[in-house]
Amino acid sequence: MMQPTHGSNRILRPVRDWFIWLTLLLAMFFNMIPFGRFPGIPDAVALVLTFWCIREPFKIGMAAAFLIGIVMDVSSASVMGQHSLAYVLLAFTASGLSRRFLQFPLLQQALQILPLLLAAQLVMLAARMSVGAEFPGMEYFLESFSAALLWYPLTYLLLLPQYQPIEKDENRPI
Amino acid sequence: MISVVGHQPPPFFHRGPAPFARLMFFVALSLLLLVLDLRFHTLELARQGVALVTYPLQRLANAPLEGLESWGNYFSSLVTLEKENTGLRRQQLTTANLLLRQEHLELENQRLRALLDMKARQPVTSQVAEILYAARDPFARRVILDKGMQHDIATGQVVIDELGVIGQVTRVFPMLSEVTLITDKDQAVPVMIVRNGLRSVLFGAGAGNLELRFLAANADVQAGDVLVTSGLDEVYLPGLPVAKVTRVDRDTSYAFARILCEPIPGVERNGQVLVLGRREALPPAPPELESKDKPSKGRKGAK
Numbered sequence: 001m002m003q004p005t006h007g008s009n010r011i012l013r014p015v016r017d018w019f020i021w022l023t024l025l026l027a028m029f030f031n032m033i034p035f036g037r038f039p040g041i042p043d044a045v046a047l048v049l050t051f052w053c054i055r056e057p058f059k060i061g062m063a064a065a066f067l068i069g070i071v072m073d074v075s076s077a078s079v080m081g082q083h084s085l086a087y088v089l090l091a092f093t094a095s096g097l098s099r100r101f102l103q104f105p106l107l108q109q110a111l112q113i114l115p116l117l118l119a120a121q122l123v124m125l126a127a128r129m130s131v132g133a134e135f136p137g138m139e140y141f142l143e144s145f146s147a148a149l150l151w152y153p154l155t156y157l158l159l160l161p162q163y164q165p166i167e168k169d170e171n172r173p174i
Numbered sequence: 175m176i177s178v179v180g181h182q183p184p185p186f187f188h189r190g191p192a193p194f195a196r197l198m199f200f201v202a203l204s205l206l207l208l209v210l211d212l213r214f215h216t217l218e219l220a221r222q223g224v225a226l227v228t229y230p231l232q233r234l235a236n237a238p239l240e241g242l243e244s245w246g247n248y249f250s251s252l253v254t255l256e257k258e259n260t261g262l263r264r265q266q267l268t269t270a271n272l273l274l275r276q277e278h279l280e281l282e283n284q285r286l287r288a289l290l291d292m293k294a295r296q297p298v299t300s301q302v303a304e305i306l307y308a309a310r311d312p313f314a315r316r317v318i319l320d321k322g323m324q325h326d327i328a329t330g331q332v333v334i335d336e337l338g339v340i341g342q343v344t345r346v347f348p349m350l351s352e353v354t355l356i357t358d359k360d361q362a363v364p365v366m367i368v369r370n371g372l373r374s375v376l377f378g379a380g381a382g383n384l385e386l387r388f389l390a391a392n393a394d395v396q397a398g399d400v401l402v403t404s405g406l407d408e409v410y411l412p413g414l415p416v417a418k419v420t421r422v423d424r425d426t427s428y429a430f431a432r433i434l435c436e437p438i439p440g441v442e443r444n445g446q447v448l449v450l451g452r453r454e455a456l457p458p459a460p461p462e463l464e465s466k467d468k469p470s471k472g473r474k475g476a477k
Contacts, residue, residue, distance in 0.1 A: 024433050025231075028231065029234070029235050030235075032228075032231060032232050032235075032310075033233070033235045034239055034306070034307030036307070036308050037308060061193075061196070062193075062200045065200075065215060066203065071224060071228060075225075075228050075231075075232060075310075076310035077309035077314070077318070078311040079208060080207045080210070080217050080220070081204040081205065081206070081207030081208035081210075082208065082213060084207065085205065087198070088197065088200040088201060088204060089201070092197045096193065112190075128313040132360075133313035133359060134358075134359040134380040135380070143309075153222050167408065
């Protein structure tokens with residue numbers, strides 16, 4: 001029987017709204033870097049979006065996912081609605097399960113993020129294949145695996161501002 | 175399911191509609207967008223608006239790669255440049271023979287055409303553009319060019335490189351344009367076999383290959399045949415090299431032969447390309463009529 005331990009959770013400062021949007025913007029920037037058809041480049045937007053939906057389900061939700069999806073649709077030259085559909089479903093599941101995810105240690109979280117990201121990819125695949133696009137090959141799903149691998153470092157990176165103490169005090173442990 | 179968002183909030187913590195209702199709303203909206211874009215192609219204006227906003231970010235994202243490339247060029251040694259130079263000179267000499275005769279042939283062709291009372295071939299304007307990058311979409315084969323509406327690029331224009339046709343402009347943004355490559359599954363090119371003049375339509379077959387569909391199992395096609403554009407569609411100029419037949423499977427249980435081809439030009443490479451102008455001003459016909467008349471007009475017609 002697994003007990004919720006919250007062992008890895010420190011008391012964090014509240015997140016700033018602009019930081020959430022900045023990280024999402026940076027993720028979009030990463031997705032726009034032209035890597036060509038090189039397989040296994042993670043969808044940074046999906047990953048960062050999932051992260052904030054799990055951490056801050058009241059701040060980032062389906063509306064944000066929809067808007068970001070539209071921008072990704074245009075910038076990746078895919079069909080309008082393809083990314084937004086996948087991201088909205090991703091945001092719904094991630095924010096609905098956020099309490100469940102957060103009680104696991106980070107590596108187990110990564111393991112549970114993987115099916116979420118794969119499902120989002122499957123939604124996009126279904127949306128395109130249903131109207132006769134070409135199958136991109138099994139290496140298409142590699143990007144979810146590389147994204148799940150990034151979960152551990154990404155968590156530390158995105159929580160870094162919240163780890164900072166309010167005022168510097170050398171005697172305080174946090 | 176332990177959930178914060180899933181619980182119905184007390185009225186004094188009201189947070190708007192329930193998550194499931196919101197999900198349904200956004201899913202319906204996304205599906206609507208999908209249908210509108212795939213079936214009716216009516217979202218081009220919205221797409222252009224978003225593209226205008228994301229354009230600076232996109233150019234910025236392109237900068238690291240461009241910088242890397244220019245560094246690489248800077249450090250490419252003198253030896254490779256010299257080698258390339260001699261190679262190009264040799265190539266120029268070998269093609270000079272063809273080029274010199276081309277003028278003569280063109281004149282002869284003109285005379286013959288005049289003699290036979292045929293319509294003269296139209297000269298075509300062209301613009302040099304550069305392929306910026308391949309679009310991220312893994313389901314289609316598209317590249318982005320660095321010229322758009324500002325440079326009078328229009329949809330339907332044919333894009334070639336030094337070896338042959340690489341695709342057709344399918345979407346134009348203010349500063350960029352999107353080219354669907356001939357290897358895309360939705361792209362159709364009307365072609366002709368050089369050896370015997372057999373006409374057909376070439377489709378993308380995935381994995382960078384092409385396919386000649388709907389040719390009878392006993393059609394006169396051999397591996398190694400070169401396909402050029404037939405020009406019947408009034409979009410592609412006739413005689414541009416497109417692909418080479420690599421394999422012909424004649425299975426008697428099917429009515430059609432399975433003919434695989436590979437593109438002649440460097441379709442999936444980056445570099446300079448030429449955007450050809452429209453062949454002739456199309457008559458002012460209603461758009462639905464136009465697309466019905468020309469089933470081989472690439473993406474627009476293939477849909």
